[in-house]
Amino acid sequence: MSETPVIETFPTVDAWAEAIAARLSETLGAAVRDNGRAVFAGPGGTTPAPVYRRLAATDLDWAKIAVTLVDERYVPETSPESNARLIRDVLLQDKAAAGRFIPLYTPEVTVDRAAIVAAHALAAEGGRFDAVLLGMGEDGHICSMFPDSPTLKTLLTPTLKPTVLGVPHGRDGAAPTLERLSINLAYLMSAGRVILGLKGAAKRRVFEEQAKGDPKIQPIAALIAAGVPLEVLYTEAS
Numbered sequence: 001m002s003e004t005p006v007i008e009t010f011p012t013v014d015a016w017a018e019a020i021a022a023r024l025s026e027t028l029g030a031a032v033r034d035n036g037r038a039v040f041a042g043p044g045g046t047t048p049a050p051v052y053r054r055l056a057a058t059d060l061d062w063a064k065i066a067v068t069l070v071d072e073r074y075v076p077e078t079s080p081e082s083n084a085r086l087i088r089d090v091l092l093q094d095k096a097a098a099g100r101f102i103p104l105y106t107p108e109v110t111v112d113r114a115a116i117v118a119a120h121a122l123a124a125e126g127g128r129f130d131a132v133l134l135g136m137g138e139d140g141h142i143c144s145m146f147p148d149s150p151t152l153k154t155l156l157t158p159t160l161k162p163t164v165l166g167v168p169h170g171r172d173g174a175a176p177t178l179e180r181l182s183i184n185l186a187y188l189m190s191a192g193r194v195i196l197g198l199k200g201a202a203k204r205r206v207f208e209e210q211a212k213g214d215p216k217i218q219p220i221a222a223l224i225a226a227g228v229p230l231e232v233l234y235t236e237a238s
């Protein structure tokens with residue numbers, strides 16, 4: 001059983017965001033230098049924007065970097081709920097404007113068909129991420145790996161190949177409220193670097209509880225059991 005990752009604590013959101021952006025850009029820069037290209041996958045939600053703003057201002061060879069998402073709400077980019085919209089509006093700006101975006105959403109098809117299209121698009125980029133940033137919900141979900149979701153066990157099956165799956169919206173008001181698209185655990189297992197950014201004491205407590213949970217149904221426990229070298233960067237500040 002792998003050890004629970006050390007939680008690195010930062011005094012302010014600025015210091016936390018700066019540290020995450022520095023590590024992501026170090027890894028992406030090395031991948032471009034060594035392989036001539038790099039792939040980054042990040043989350044949506046309310047947490048990553050300060051990191052994305054710093055990454056956007058970082059001097060990397062962005063024309064050689066593909067940017068995608070770890071999950072997406074099944075909505076068009078015109079929707080305020082769209083994670084793609086967050087990436088385009090905040091990350092693919094400034095120096096990173098030359099970055100190439102690989103969306104997970106495809107219009108006018110079912111969410112499962114969109115997941116197949118996304119899986120093929122990511123496979124065409126090499127089927128592996130050099131650097132991944134994760135957020136975590138207060139229910140312990142990462143990506144769109146939600147508790148009680150009928151897709152959760154498949155998303156957490158470590159023996160499957162890296163892929164993208166459709167996630168139905170939760171029943172009786174349970175999360176997620178929208179259909180989703182999510183990468184699976186195998187994509188995190190094969191990634192070059194995986195960083196989890198946590199903000200707020202509540203999420204730190206959830207992380208510590210989830211880390212001791214059941215790898216078959218709790219994503220944080222699944223990451224640890226799969227031996228993913230997860231870096232956890234935390235700030236109590238909000």
Ligand SMILES: O=C(O)[C@H](O)[C@@H](O)[C@H](O)[C@H](O)COP(=O)(O)O
Pocket residue numbers: 042043044045046047048070071072073083134135136137138141142143144
């Ligand atoms: O689509 C999403 O919502 C995100 O990709 C999701 O995985 C996010 O990381 C967590 O839900 C945390 O969200 P917050 O950062 O808003 O707390």
